[in-house]
Amino acid sequence: MELLILGAGYAGVRTAIELDRLLEHHPSGSSVTLVDRNLYHQHLSMLHLAATGNAPEQTVAISLDWILRRRNVRFQQGEVQKIEALHRHVVLGDGLILPYDRLVLALGAETNYANVPGAREYTYTLHSYHEAMRLYHQIKNSFALAASTADPVAKQALLTFIIVGGGFTGVQLAGELAHWAEQLCTHYQLNRFEVQIVLIERSGVLLKQFGKWASEPALETLSRRRIEVLLQTHVTEIEAIDSIEGVAARQLRAVRTYNRQAQNLTFNAATIVWAGGIRAPHVIAAAGLPVDRNGRVYVDRYLRVHDQAAIFAIGDCAIVPNPQGQPVLATASYAMRQGEHLARTLLDEIEGRAPHPYIPLDLGQLVSLGPGAGVGNPLGVPLEGLPIALLKQGIEAWYLTTLEKIF
Numbered sequence: 001m002e003l004l005i006l007g008a009g010y011a012g013v014r015t016a017i018e019l020d021r022l023l024e025h026h027p028s029g030s031s032v033t034l035v036d037r038n039l040y041h042q043h044l045s046m047l048h049l050a051a052t053g054n055a056p057e058q059t060v061a062i063s064l065d066w067i068l069r070r071r072n073v074r075f076q077q078g079e080v081q082k083i084e085a086l087h088r089h090v091v092l093g094d095g096l097i098l099p100y101d102r103l104v105l106a107l108g109a110e111t112n113y114a115n116v117p118g119a120r121e122y123t124y125t126l127h128s129y130h131e132a133m134r135l136y137h138q139i140k141n142s143f144a145l146a147a148s149t150a151d152p153v154a155k156q157a158l159l160t161f162i163i164v165g166g167g168f169t170g171v172q173l174a175g176e177l178a179h180w181a182e183q184l185c186t187h188y189q190l191n192r193f194e195v196q197i198v199l200i201e202r203s204g205v206l207l208k209q210f211g212k213w214a215s216e217p218a219l220e221t222l223s224r225r226r227i228e229v230l231l232q233t234h235v236t237e238i239e240a241i242d243s244i245e246g247v248a249a250r251q252l253r254a255v256r257t258y259n260r261q262a263q264n265l266t267f268n269a270a271t272i273v274w275a276g277g278i279r280a281p282h283v284i285a286a287a288g289l290p291v292d293r294n295g296r297v298y299v300d301r302y303l304r305v306h307d308q309a310a311i312f313a314i315g316d317c318a319i320v321p322n323p324q325g326q327p328v329l330a331t332a333s334y335a336m337r338q339g340e341h342l343a344r345t346l347l348d349e350i351e352g353r354a355p356h357p358y359i360p361l362d363l364g365q366l367v368s369l370g371p372g373a374g375v376g377n378p379l380g381v382p383l384e385g386l387p388i389a390l391l392k393q394g395i396e397a398w399y400l401t402t403l404e405k406i407f
Protein backbone atom coordinates (compact mmCIF):
# COMPACT_ATOMS: atom_id res chain seq x y z
CA MET A 1 0.00 0.00 0.00
CA GLU A 2 1.28 3.54 -0.87
CA LEU A 3 0.88 5.80 2.16
CA LEU A 4 1.35 9.47 1.39
CA ILE A 5 1.63 12.07 4.17
CA LEU A 6 1.35 15.76 3.24
CA GLY A 7 3.06 18.10 5.71
CA ALA A 8 6.04 17.39 7.94
CA GLY A 9 4.87 19.30 10.99
CA TYR A 10 3.99 17.83 14.38
CA ALA A 11 1.14 15.72 12.99
CA GLY A 12 2.81 14.52 9.78
CA VAL A 13 6.22 13.73 11.26
CA ARG A 14 4.62 11.87 14.17
CA THR A 15 2.52 9.76 11.74
CA ALA A 16 5.64 8.93 9.71
CA ILE A 17 7.79 8.06 12.74
CA GLU A 18 5.08 5.90 14.28
CA LEU A 19 4.29 4.15 10.98
CA ASP A 20 7.99 3.35 10.56
CA ARG A 21 8.05 1.85 14.05
CA LEU A 22 4.88 -0.20 13.52
CA LEU A 23 5.80 -1.42 10.03
CA GLU A 24 9.19 -2.60 11.30
CA HIS A 25 7.32 -5.18 13.39
CA HIS A 26 4.54 -5.79 10.82
CA PRO A 27 6.26 -6.02 7.42
CA SER A 28 3.69 -5.52 4.67
CA GLY A 29 5.49 -4.19 1.63
CA SER A 30 3.84 -0.79 2.20
CA SER A 31 5.75 2.38 1.46
CA VAL A 32 5.56 5.67 3.34
CA THR A 33 6.28 9.03 1.68
CA LEU A 34 6.37 12.34 3.55
CA VAL A 35 6.06 15.61 1.63
CA ASP A 36 6.88 19.14 2.74
CA ARG A 37 7.84 22.41 1.08
CA ASN A 38 10.79 22.70 3.48
CA LEU A 39 13.78 20.44 3.98
CA TYR A 40 13.29 20.82 7.70
CA HIS A 41 10.65 20.11 10.34
CA GLN A 42 9.60 23.23 12.25
CA HIS A 43 9.25 23.21 16.02
CA LEU A 44 6.56 25.89 15.76
CA SER A 45 5.86 26.15 19.46
CA MET A 46 9.33 27.71 19.82
CA LEU A 47 8.94 30.32 17.09
CA HIS A 48 8.38 33.18 19.55
CA LEU A 49 11.75 32.27 21.05
CA ALA A 50 13.42 32.21 17.62
CA ALA A 51 11.90 35.61 16.77
CA THR A 52 13.43 37.10 19.91
CA GLY A 53 16.86 35.54 19.56
CA ASN A 54 16.32 32.89 22.21
CA ALA A 55 16.37 29.60 20.30
CA PRO A 56 19.21 28.26 18.15
CA GLU A 57 18.28 27.31 14.59
CA GLN A 58 18.88 23.59 15.07
CA THR A 59 16.22 23.41 17.78
CA VAL A 60 13.53 25.13 15.69
CA ALA A 61 14.23 24.05 12.10
CA ILE A 62 15.29 20.42 12.31
CA SER A 63 16.64 18.69 9.22
CA LEU A 64 14.20 16.09 7.89
CA ASP A 65 17.17 14.14 6.50
CA TRP A 66 18.38 13.81 10.08
CA ILE A 67 14.97 12.83 11.47
CA LEU A 68 14.41 10.20 8.78
CA ARG A 69 18.00 8.97 8.42
CA ARG A 70 17.43 5.60 10.04
CA ARG A 71 13.77 5.34 9.15
CA ASN A 72 12.07 3.62 6.28
CA VAL A 73 10.28 6.77 5.14
CA ARG A 74 10.92 8.50 1.83
CA PHE A 75 10.99 12.30 1.88
CA GLN A 76 9.86 14.37 -1.08
CA GLN A 77 10.37 18.11 -1.00
CA GLY A 78 7.75 20.14 -2.85
CA GLU A 79 4.80 22.47 -2.68
CA VAL A 80 1.50 20.59 -2.65
CA GLN A 81 -0.46 22.22 -5.43
CA LYS A 82 -3.40 19.93 -6.14
CA ILE A 83 -5.08 17.01 -4.45
CA GLU A 84 -7.05 14.96 -6.96
CA ALA A 85 -9.15 12.57 -4.90
CA LEU A 86 -10.84 11.00 -7.93
CA HIS A 87 -7.48 9.99 -9.41
CA ARG A 88 -5.96 9.22 -6.01
CA HIS A 89 -2.94 11.38 -6.60
CA VAL A 90 -1.33 14.64 -5.50
CA VAL A 91 0.39 17.13 -7.80
CA LEU A 92 3.41 19.09 -6.59
CA GLY A 93 4.50 22.54 -7.76
CA ASP A 94 7.10 21.16 -10.16
CA GLY A 95 4.48 18.93 -11.82
CA LEU A 96 5.53 15.74 -10.04
CA ILE A 97 2.55 13.41 -9.52
CA LEU A 98 2.46 11.29 -6.37
CA PRO A 99 -0.09 8.45 -6.37
CA TYR A 100 -1.48 7.08 -3.12
CA ASP A 101 -3.66 4.35 -1.67
CA ARG A 102 -4.12 6.24 1.59
CA LEU A 103 -3.53 9.98 1.96
CA VAL A 104 -2.87 11.89 5.19
CA LEU A 105 -3.50 15.65 5.18
CA ALA A 106 -1.29 17.22 7.84
CA LEU A 107 -0.75 20.60 6.19
CA GLY A 108 -1.20 22.68 9.34
CA ALA A 109 -2.41 26.25 9.09
CA GLU A 110 -1.45 29.63 7.75
CA THR A 111 -2.16 33.19 8.80
CA ASN A 112 -5.74 34.38 8.55
CA TYR A 113 -5.80 38.14 7.88
CA ALA A 114 -9.59 38.26 8.26
CA ASN A 115 -9.83 40.74 5.34
CA VAL A 116 -8.48 43.62 7.46
CA PRO A 117 -7.22 46.22 4.95
CA GLY A 118 -3.42 46.44 4.95
CA ALA A 119 -2.91 43.45 7.25
CA ARG A 120 -1.43 41.19 4.56
CA GLU A 121 0.73 43.94 3.05
CA TYR A 122 2.13 45.60 6.16
CA THR A 123 2.44 43.09 8.97
CA TYR A 124 4.94 40.50 10.08
CA THR A 125 3.73 36.99 10.83
CA LEU A 126 4.98 34.13 12.97
CA HIS A 127 3.99 30.87 11.40
CA SER A 128 7.26 29.53 10.00
CA TYR A 129 10.94 29.59 10.82
CA HIS A 130 11.54 31.91 7.89
CA GLU A 131 8.93 34.36 9.23
CA ALA A 132 10.43 34.19 12.72
CA MET A 133 13.85 35.15 11.34
CA ARG A 134 12.37 38.01 9.34
CA LEU A 135 10.71 39.34 12.49
CA TYR A 136 13.91 38.89 14.52
CA HIS A 137 15.87 41.09 12.12
CA GLN A 138 13.07 43.66 11.96
CA ILE A 139 12.98 44.05 15.76
CA LYS A 140 16.74 44.28 16.04
CA ASN A 141 17.02 46.77 13.16
CA SER A 142 14.26 48.91 14.65
CA PHE A 143 16.21 49.31 17.91
CA ALA A 144 19.43 50.01 16.01
CA LEU A 145 17.74 52.64 13.82
CA ALA A 146 15.96 54.21 16.78
CA ALA A 147 19.29 54.61 18.57
CA SER A 148 20.68 56.60 15.66
CA THR A 149 17.58 58.62 14.71
CA ALA A 150 17.36 62.27 15.69
CA ASP A 151 13.71 62.64 14.61
CA PRO A 152 11.61 62.00 17.77
CA VAL A 153 8.47 61.04 15.83
CA ALA A 154 10.32 58.44 13.76
CA LYS A 155 12.09 57.19 16.90
CA GLN A 156 8.82 56.70 18.73
CA ALA A 157 7.34 54.73 15.83
CA LEU A 158 10.48 52.57 15.58
CA LEU A 159 10.15 51.69 19.24
CA THR A 160 6.45 50.88 19.01
CA PHE A 161 5.64 47.19 18.58
CA ILE A 162 2.07 46.17 17.93
CA ILE A 163 1.00 42.55 18.27
CA VAL A 164 -2.45 41.81 16.94
CA GLY A 165 -4.09 38.75 18.50
CA GLY A 166 -4.07 37.59 22.12
CA GLY A 167 -3.93 33.84 21.46
CA PHE A 168 -1.02 31.39 21.90
CA THR A 169 1.22 33.16 19.38
CA GLY A 170 0.57 36.78 20.36
CA VAL A 171 0.74 36.26 24.12
CA GLN A 172 3.92 34.18 24.04
CA LEU A 173 5.61 36.61 21.65
CA ALA A 174 4.66 39.61 23.81
CA GLY A 175 6.18 38.00 26.92
CA GLU A 176 9.48 37.24 25.16
CA LEU A 177 9.63 40.59 23.41
CA ALA A 178 9.25 42.48 26.69
CA HIS A 179 12.29 40.67 28.04
CA TRP A 180 14.37 41.11 24.89
CA ALA A 181 13.43 44.81 24.69
CA GLU A 182 15.15 45.37 28.04
CA GLN A 183 18.33 43.76 26.76
CA LEU A 184 18.19 45.73 23.50
CA CYS A 185 17.65 48.98 25.42
CA THR A 186 20.77 48.31 27.46
CA HIS A 187 22.72 47.44 24.32
CA TYR A 188 21.61 50.51 22.35
CA GLN A 189 21.52 52.85 25.37
CA LEU A 190 17.79 53.49 25.05
CA ASN A 191 15.30 53.97 27.84
CA ARG A 192 12.81 51.11 28.27
CA PHE A 193 10.10 53.77 28.86
CA GLU A 194 10.57 54.85 25.23
CA VAL A 195 9.54 51.37 24.07
CA GLN A 196 5.84 50.65 23.66
CA ILE A 197 4.64 47.07 23.27
CA VAL A 198 0.90 46.80 22.64
CA LEU A 199 -1.05 43.56 22.49
CA ILE A 200 -4.44 44.00 20.83
CA GLU A 201 -7.19 41.42 21.27
CA ARG A 202 -10.67 41.55 19.79
CA SER A 203 -12.40 39.55 22.52
CA GLY A 204 -12.65 40.38 26.23
CA VAL A 205 -10.01 37.85 27.34
CA LEU A 206 -6.54 36.62 26.46
CA LEU A 207 -5.97 33.00 25.39
CA LYS A 208 -9.69 32.69 24.73
CA GLN A 209 -9.35 29.21 23.21
CA PHE A 210 -8.33 27.79 26.61
CA GLY A 211 -11.30 29.20 28.54
CA LYS A 212 -11.20 31.98 31.12
CA TRP A 213 -8.69 30.45 33.57
CA ALA A 214 -5.66 31.63 31.62
CA SER A 215 -6.62 35.24 30.94
CA GLU A 216 -6.28 36.92 34.35
CA PRO A 217 -2.82 35.57 35.24
CA ALA A 218 -1.59 36.27 31.70
CA LEU A 219 -2.89 39.85 31.89
CA GLU A 220 -1.21 40.40 35.24
CA THR A 221 2.15 39.06 34.14
CA LEU A 222 2.17 40.94 30.84
CA SER A 223 1.19 44.20 32.54
CA ARG A 224 4.03 43.75 35.03
CA ARG A 225 6.32 43.46 32.02
CA ARG A 226 5.04 46.82 30.74
CA ILE A 227 2.96 45.46 27.90
CA GLU A 228 -0.21 47.40 27.17
CA VAL A 229 -3.02 44.95 26.60
CA LEU A 230 -6.07 46.30 24.78
CA LEU A 231 -9.04 43.95 25.02
CA GLN A 232 -12.26 44.26 23.03
CA THR A 233 -10.32 46.24 20.49
CA HIS A 234 -10.60 45.64 16.75
CA VAL A 235 -7.86 46.51 14.31
CA THR A 236 -9.81 48.08 11.49
CA GLU A 237 -7.05 49.11 9.11
CA ILE A 238 -3.29 49.23 8.66
CA GLU A 239 -1.74 51.65 6.23
CA ALA A 240 1.63 53.03 5.20
CA ILE A 241 2.65 56.44 6.55
CA ASP A 242 4.49 58.76 4.26
CA SER A 243 4.22 61.93 6.27
CA ILE A 244 7.03 61.27 8.79
CA GLU A 245 10.41 62.69 7.82
CA GLY A 246 13.60 60.79 8.56
CA VAL A 247 15.57 57.70 7.94
CA ALA A 248 12.83 55.18 8.65
CA ALA A 249 9.89 56.91 7.01
CA ARG A 250 9.45 54.30 4.30
CA GLN A 251 8.77 51.47 6.73
CA LEU A 252 6.39 53.14 9.17
CA ARG A 253 2.77 52.10 9.45
CA ALA A 254 -0.37 53.40 11.10
CA VAL A 255 -2.57 50.89 12.91
CA ARG A 256 -6.15 52.05 13.33
CA THR A 257 -8.31 50.40 15.94
CA TYR A 258 -11.81 50.60 17.27
CA ASN A 259 -12.75 50.16 20.89
CA ARG A 260 -16.17 51.01 22.28
CA GLN A 261 -14.74 52.85 25.31
CA ALA A 262 -11.81 54.64 23.66
CA GLN A 263 -12.84 54.92 20.06
CA ASN A 264 -10.48 55.17 17.10
CA LEU A 265 -7.06 54.74 18.68
CA THR A 266 -4.25 55.02 16.13
CA PHE A 267 -0.66 53.84 16.60
CA ASN A 268 2.31 54.68 14.42
CA ALA A 269 4.65 51.71 14.42
CA ALA A 270 7.45 50.20 12.38
CA THR A 271 6.68 46.67 13.54
CA ILE A 272 3.22 45.15 13.51
CA VAL A 273 2.84 41.43 14.04
CA TRP A 274 -0.33 39.78 12.84
CA ALA A 275 -1.22 36.87 15.11
CA GLY A 276 -4.94 37.37 14.64
CA GLY A 277 -5.96 33.87 13.61
CA ILE A 278 -5.25 30.88 11.43
CA ARG A 279 -6.85 29.09 8.53
CA ALA A 280 -6.07 25.86 6.72
CA PRO A 281 -4.16 25.97 3.43
CA HIS A 282 -6.41 26.68 0.45
CA VAL A 283 -5.32 23.52 -1.38
CA ILE A 284 -7.65 21.47 0.84
CA ALA A 285 -10.81 23.39 -0.02
CA ALA A 286 -9.71 23.49 -3.66
CA ALA A 287 -9.75 19.68 -3.67
CA GLY A 288 -13.51 19.81 -3.08
CA LEU A 289 -13.25 18.31 0.40
CA PRO A 290 -15.80 19.39 3.05
CA VAL A 291 -14.37 22.38 4.93
CA ASP A 292 -15.54 25.07 7.38
CA ARG A 293 -15.21 28.83 6.78
CA ASN A 294 -11.54 28.67 7.81
CA GLY A 295 -10.80 25.95 5.29
CA ARG A 296 -10.40 23.18 7.90
CA VAL A 297 -11.58 19.79 6.75
CA TYR A 298 -14.19 17.79 8.64
CA VAL A 299 -13.14 14.35 9.80
CA ASP A 300 -14.97 11.60 11.69
CA ARG A 301 -13.89 9.89 14.90
CA TYR A 302 -11.46 7.74 12.91
CA LEU A 303 -9.80 10.90 11.52
CA ARG A 304 -11.14 10.04 8.07
CA VAL A 305 -12.35 12.93 5.91
CA HIS A 306 -16.14 12.90 5.54
CA ASP A 307 -17.24 10.91 2.49
CA GLN A 308 -13.68 9.91 1.59
CA ALA A 309 -12.56 6.31 2.00
CA ALA A 310 -8.87 6.92 1.40
CA ILE A 311 -8.18 10.39 2.87
CA PHE A 312 -7.46 11.21 6.51
CA ALA A 313 -6.70 14.60 8.08
CA ILE A 314 -5.06 15.57 11.37
CA GLY A 315 -3.62 18.57 13.20
CA ASP A 316 -4.47 22.21 12.58
CA CYS A 317 -5.90 21.61 9.08
CA ALA A 318 -8.66 19.33 10.43
CA ILE A 319 -11.75 19.73 12.57
CA VAL A 320 -11.34 16.77 14.87
CA PRO A 321 -14.34 16.11 17.11
CA ASN A 322 -14.15 15.02 20.73
CA PRO A 323 -16.73 12.44 21.94
CA GLN A 324 -19.17 15.34 22.63
CA GLY A 325 -18.81 16.45 19.01
CA GLN A 326 -16.84 19.63 19.86
CA PRO A 327 -13.63 20.30 17.88
CA VAL A 328 -10.43 19.74 19.83
CA LEU A 329 -7.95 22.62 20.15
CA ALA A 330 -5.41 23.35 17.43
CA THR A 331 -2.27 22.60 19.41
CA ALA A 332 0.96 20.71 18.85
CA SER A 333 0.16 18.18 21.53
CA TYR A 334 -3.17 17.20 19.95
CA ALA A 335 -1.56 17.13 16.49
CA MET A 336 1.12 14.70 17.68
CA ARG A 337 -1.27 12.34 19.41
CA GLN A 338 -3.55 12.34 16.37
CA GLY A 339 -0.51 11.39 14.28
CA GLU A 340 0.27 8.48 16.58
CA HIS A 341 -3.32 7.28 16.51
CA LEU A 342 -3.57 7.58 12.75
CA ALA A 343 -0.45 5.46 12.25
CA ARG A 344 -2.18 2.65 14.13
CA THR A 345 -5.36 3.14 12.08
CA LEU A 346 -3.33 2.91 8.85
CA LEU A 347 -1.74 -0.32 10.07
CA ASP A 348 -5.25 -1.64 10.77
CA GLU A 349 -6.21 -0.74 7.20
CA ILE A 350 -3.15 -2.51 5.80
CA GLU A 351 -3.87 -5.61 7.84
CA GLY A 352 -7.62 -5.55 7.17
CA ARG A 353 -8.79 -4.86 10.74
CA ALA A 354 -11.48 -2.43 11.88
CA PRO A 355 -9.84 0.73 13.28
CA HIS A 356 -10.42 2.21 16.75
CA PRO A 357 -11.91 5.68 17.14
CA TYR A 358 -9.59 8.50 18.20
CA ILE A 359 -10.32 9.59 21.76
CA PRO A 360 -8.67 12.92 22.53
CA LEU A 361 -6.80 13.16 25.79
CA ASP A 362 -6.72 16.61 27.41
CA LEU A 363 -3.34 16.88 29.12
CA GLY A 364 -3.77 20.62 29.68
CA GLN A 365 -2.07 23.64 28.16
CA LEU A 366 1.17 25.48 28.94
CA VAL A 367 1.74 29.07 27.86
CA SER A 368 5.01 30.88 28.37
CA LEU A 369 4.94 34.57 29.27
CA GLY A 370 8.64 35.32 28.97
CA PRO A 371 11.64 33.84 30.80
CA GLY A 372 10.65 32.28 34.11
CA ALA A 373 6.96 33.09 33.66
CA GLY A 374 3.96 31.17 32.40
CA VAL A 375 0.44 30.03 32.97
CA GLY A 376 -1.05 26.60 32.47
CA ASN A 377 -3.20 23.74 33.64
CA PRO A 378 -1.08 20.58 33.29
CA LEU A 379 -3.33 17.57 33.89
CA GLY A 380 -6.05 20.02 34.89
CA VAL A 381 -4.09 21.63 37.73
CA PRO A 382 -3.95 25.43 37.36
CA LEU A 383 -0.41 26.73 37.89
CA GLU A 384 1.52 29.93 37.23
CA GLY A 385 5.06 31.26 37.08
CA LEU A 386 8.32 29.37 37.23
CA PRO A 387 6.89 25.81 37.47
CA ILE A 388 5.05 26.32 34.19
CA ALA A 389 8.08 27.90 32.52
CA LEU A 390 10.29 25.00 33.61
CA LEU A 391 7.74 22.37 32.65
CA LYS A 392 7.34 23.92 29.22
CA GLN A 393 11.10 24.08 28.68
CA GLY A 394 11.36 20.45 29.71
CA ILE A 395 8.64 19.40 27.28
CA GLU A 396 10.21 21.34 24.39
CA ALA A 397 13.54 19.63 25.06
CA TRP A 398 11.88 16.22 25.47
CA TYR A 399 10.10 16.71 22.16
CA LEU A 400 13.44 16.98 20.36
CA THR A 401 14.56 13.66 21.83
CA THR A 402 11.42 11.95 20.48
CA LEU A 403 12.59 12.76 16.93
CA GLU A 404 15.79 10.79 17.40
CA LYS A 405 16.04 7.14 16.36
CA ILE A 406 19.01 5.65 18.06
CA PHE A 407 19.27 2.32 16.22
Ligand SMILES: Cc1cc2nc3c(=O)[nH]c(=O)nc-3n(C[C@H](O)[C@H](O)[C@H](O)COP(=O)(O)OP(=O)(O)OC[C@H]3O[C@@H](n4cnc5c(N)ncnc54)[C@H](O)[C@@H]3O)c2cc1C
Nearest residue numbers: 007009010011037044045080107108315316330331332333
Ligand atom coordinates in the same frame (compact mmCIF):
# COMPACT_ATOMS: atom_id res chain seq x y z
C1 LIG B 1 4.39 30.93 17.78
C2 LIG B 1 3.58 29.69 18.07
C3 LIG B 1 3.63 29.13 19.33
C4 LIG B 1 2.89 27.98 19.61
N1 LIG B 1 3.01 27.43 20.85
C5 LIG B 1 2.39 26.26 21.11
C6 LIG B 1 2.59 25.60 22.35
O1 LIG B 1 3.28 26.10 23.22
N2 LIG B 1 1.97 24.41 22.57
C7 LIG B 1 1.17 23.82 21.61
O2 LIG B 1 0.64 22.72 21.84
N3 LIG B 1 0.96 24.43 20.42
C8 LIG B 1 1.56 25.62 20.14
N4 LIG B 1 1.36 26.24 18.93
C9 LIG B 1 0.42 25.63 17.97
C10 LIG B 1 1.11 24.48 17.22
O3 LIG B 1 2.33 24.91 16.70
C11 LIG B 1 0.20 23.96 16.10
O4 LIG B 1 -1.02 23.56 16.68
C12 LIG B 1 0.91 22.78 15.43
O5 LIG B 1 2.02 23.26 14.69
C13 LIG B 1 -0.04 22.02 14.48
O6 LIG B 1 0.68 20.96 13.93
P1 LIG B 1 0.41 20.49 12.43
O7 LIG B 1 1.28 19.31 12.18
O8 LIG B 1 -1.05 20.37 12.21
O9 LIG B 1 0.88 21.70 11.52
P2 LIG B 1 2.33 22.32 11.32
O10 LIG B 1 3.20 22.02 12.46
O11 LIG B 1 2.08 23.74 10.96
O12 LIG B 1 2.88 21.54 10.04
C14 LIG B 1 2.34 21.72 8.75
C15 LIG B 1 3.43 21.41 7.73
O13 LIG B 1 2.85 21.43 6.42
C16 LIG B 1 3.73 22.09 5.53
N5 LIG B 1 2.93 22.63 4.44
C17 LIG B 1 1.83 23.42 4.54
N6 LIG B 1 1.31 23.67 3.32
C18 LIG B 1 2.09 23.02 2.44
C19 LIG B 1 2.06 22.88 1.01
N7 LIG B 1 1.09 23.45 0.25
N8 LIG B 1 3.01 22.13 0.41
C20 LIG B 1 3.97 21.53 1.16
N9 LIG B 1 4.06 21.62 2.50
C21 LIG B 1 3.13 22.36 3.12
C22 LIG B 1 4.41 23.13 6.38
O14 LIG B 1 5.67 23.49 5.83
C23 LIG B 1 4.56 22.43 7.73
O15 LIG B 1 5.79 21.75 7.83
C24 LIG B 1 2.08 27.38 18.61
C25 LIG B 1 2.02 27.96 17.33
C26 LIG B 1 2.77 29.10 17.05
C27 LIG B 1 2.73 29.67 15.65
